[in-house]
Amino acid sequence: MRRSPLLWISAAAVFAFLYIPLIVVVVFSFNDSKLNAGWVGFTFKWYSILVNDKAMMDAALNSLFIAFTASFLATLLGTMAGIAMYRYKTRILPFMTLTPLAMPEILLGVSLLLFFISVLGTESLSLLTVIIAHTTFCIGFVAIIVRARLIGMDESIFEAARDLGATPWQTFRLITFPLIMPAIIAGLLMSFTLSIDDFVITFFTAGVGVPTLPLTIYTMIKIAVTPEVNALSTLMMLLTLGMIIIASKVAPGFLEETEHRGEDQ
Amino acid sequence: MSQSNSSRIRGERLVKYSVITPPFLFLLTFFLVPALIMVVASFRYPGEFGGLAPLFRGEDGVGGVTLENYKLFFSSTNYAWIFLRSFGVAALTTVICLFMAYPVALLVARSPKKSRDLLVLLCVLPFASNFLVRVYAWMIIFQPFDLMHSRLAVIIGMVYVHLPFMILPLYTNLEKHDPTLLDAAQDLGANAWHRFWRVTFPMSIPGIFSGALLVFIPVLGMFAIPEILGGKNDWLVGNMIKDAFLGSRDWPFGSMLSMVMTIAVLAAVGLATALAKKGVPRA
Numbered sequence: 173m174r175r176s177p178l179l180w181i182s183a184a185a186v187f188a189f190l191y192i193p194l195i196v197v198v199v200f201s202f203n204d205s206k207l208n209a210g211w212v213g214f215t216f217k218w219y220s221i222l223v224n225d226k227a228m229m230d231a232a233l234n235s236l237f238i239a240f241t242a243s244f245l246a247t248l249l250g251t252m253a254g255i256a257m258y259r260y261k262t263r264i265l266p267f268m269t270l271t272p273l274a275m276p277e278i279l280l281g282v283s284l285l286l287f288f289i290s291v292l293g294t295e296s297l298s299l300l301t302v303i304i305a306h307t308t309f310c311i312g313f314v315a316i317i318v319r320a321r322l323i324g325m326d327e328s329i330f331e332a333a334r335d336l337g338a339t340p341w342q343t344f345r346l347i348t349f350p351l352i353m354p355a356i357i358a359g360l361l362m363s364f365t366l367s368i369d370d371f372v373i374t375f376f377t378a379g380v381g382v383p384t385l386p387l388t389i390y391t392m393i394k395i396a397v398t399p400e401v402n403a404l405s406t407l408m409m410l411l412t413l414g415m416i417i418i419a420s421k422v423a424p425g426f427l428e429e430t431e432h433r434g435e436d437q
Numbered sequence: 438m439s440q441s442n443s444s445r446i447r448g449e450r451l452v453k454y455s456v457i458t459p460p461f462l463f464l465l466t467f468f469l470v471p472a473l474i475m476v477v478a479s480f481r482y483p484g485e486f487g488g489l490a491p492l493f494r495g496e497d498g499v500g501g502v503t504l505e506n507y508k509l510f511f512s513s514t515n516y517a518w519i520f521l522r523s524f525g526v527a528a529l530t531t532v533i534c535l536f537m538a539y540p541v542a543l544l545v546a547r548s549p550k551k552s553r554d555l556l557v558l559l560c561v562l563p564f565a566s567n568f569l570v571r572v573y574a575w576m577i578i579f580q581p582f583d584l585m586h587s588r589l590a591v592i593i594g595m596v597y598v599h600l601p602f603m604i605l606p607l608y609t610n611l612e613k614h615d616p617t618l619l620d621a622a623q624d625l626g627a628n629a630w631h632r633f634w635r636v637t638f639p640m641s642i643p644g645i646f647s648g649a650l651l652v653f654i655p656v657l658g659m660f661a662i663p664e665i666l667g668g669k670n671d672w673l674v675g676n677m678i679k680d681a682f683l684g685s686r687d688w689p690f691g692s693m694l695s696m697v698m699t700i701a702v703l704a705a706v707g708l709a710t711a712l713a714k715k716g717v718p719r720a
Contacts, residue, residue, distance in 0.1 A: 175544060175548070176629065183540045186538075186541045187541070190560070190597075193571065193574030193577075194563055196574055197574045209581060248459075249460040249463055253464075255456050256453075256457045260457065265461055269460065275654070276658020278659075282679075282682050284471050287470060315460075339448055341448075341452070365565070369567050386567055393572070412565040416558070420558075
């Protein structure tokens with residue numbers, strides 16, 4: 173394969189650009205200084221402050237609860253949408269499923285804000301509205317992954333099942349479902365990471381009473397940067413790293429399926 | 438026999454509707470209806486204390502529908518200017534991302550199959566950390582250089598956050614290229630530059646366009662990066678929309694801006710699709 177030194181050097185420079193900022197954050201999270209400037213000494217202080225910060229732990233719990241619920245709902249609905257888009261000729265469903273992915277997030281955020289407040293009332297913004305909002309944008313990702321998996325399969329399996337007298341439900345339970353299982357798991361993990369990381373849509377649908385981790389980081393870096401942010405960021409990196417490792421172990425096709433996402437849009 | 442057949446058809450239909458209905462109803466309620474509410478809101482008057490005035494004009498003469506919001510947009514060059522700036526920032530970010538993503542995507546695509554997965558993982562790993570964390574990382578770096586609250590800081594932040602969106606589609610495209618084409622080009626006397634510019638690059642155009650859309654669209658709507666890394670002069674449409682909804686609470690104005698942004702995005706998608714179709718060489 174042709175890989176010239178120029179290619180190596182420029183790619184290495186881009187990798188450095190990608191990693192240096194994150195390394196800086198991790199290093200400063202162990203720095204015994206209130207300022208993010210210059211190395212003073214090693215400490216775990218910021219982590220212990222973080223763990224004992226009740227507001228922070230509440231935000232973490234909110235984030236986890238939202239991510240679990242929204243990713244479960246999105247996987248359920250997204251799997252249905254993916255199957256429906258593959259099997260039936262519906263125009264409206266692909267439109268409704270895929271458009272939220274192709275639009276800037278802020279548009280979905282403000283339209284849901286308008287909807288919740290004008291239909292459900294000013295006080296309606298809560299955990300529930302965030303869960304609904306996250307489910308709405310995660311459905312599309314699950315649907316794309318599930319549909320991609322179905323497209324890659326030999327359709328004659330389903331015909332064979334039908335010819336052998338399987339009812340539609342039996343065909344689904346015994347053939348379709350086991351075959352699309354890796355895609356469902358990939359979709360679930362993807363929704364979970366998207367939900368726990370989401371800032372923009374949460375920002376508009378959470379109101380004041382529901383702090384999540386990204387909202388907390390936003391407030392901290394806008395108002396008062398303390399090294400606690402470094403510690404929190406490092407822990408969040410570890411969490412997503414863990415998710416990716418689990419994903420690649422449980423569903424080996426995870427990476428490929430998410431890569432192809434770009435082409436589907 | 439015919440009875441089992443009709444019950445089968447009934448069964449199939451039952452399956453069809455039980456698969457379509459739940460996602461349909463959910464997205465109808467939480468995507469389509471909110472979108473329509475926003476379209477209508479862009480033609481309404483703002484309420485006295487923020488929010489919306491009644492849709493139908495009451496006895497007190499308050500409410501009703503109007504083109505006022507759209508007129509306001511065109512009444513001053515300010516708004517057009519911010520839109521133009523947003524397009525400029527989005528276009529610049531896209532181009533820089535393309536230049537940075539290309540060597541990486543090419544290197545990964547031309548690596549032995551074994552190490553490819555690991556290299557792809559290395560590309561998406563930084564992307565896995567929260568985007569605010571990534572923005573924050575640059576705050577630490579910018580401070581000593583006195584770059585905070587500058588246009589340059591905004592662009593670097595935008596590029597950093599969106600780079601993987603360009604790398605992945607490009608890589609997916611480049612990975613499919615047949616390496617023997619390059620051998621053929623070499624046999625026919627093409628040098629390294631010609632092999633790239635006449636063979637690899639034209640074939641990668643679809644990948645470039647899908648990457649460009651994945652970068653351009655989110656940048657257009659971004660409000661957090663200009664807000665955190667930029668100054669007041671770096672505000673983009675996203676900041677105006679956010680401010681209209683949560684700051685000044687002029688919802689009709691915010692809805693109008695969102696409508697204009699939607700149209701801009703659709704135009705960008707249409708243009709890119711048309712260009713991509715035109716630009717793809719017949720292979």
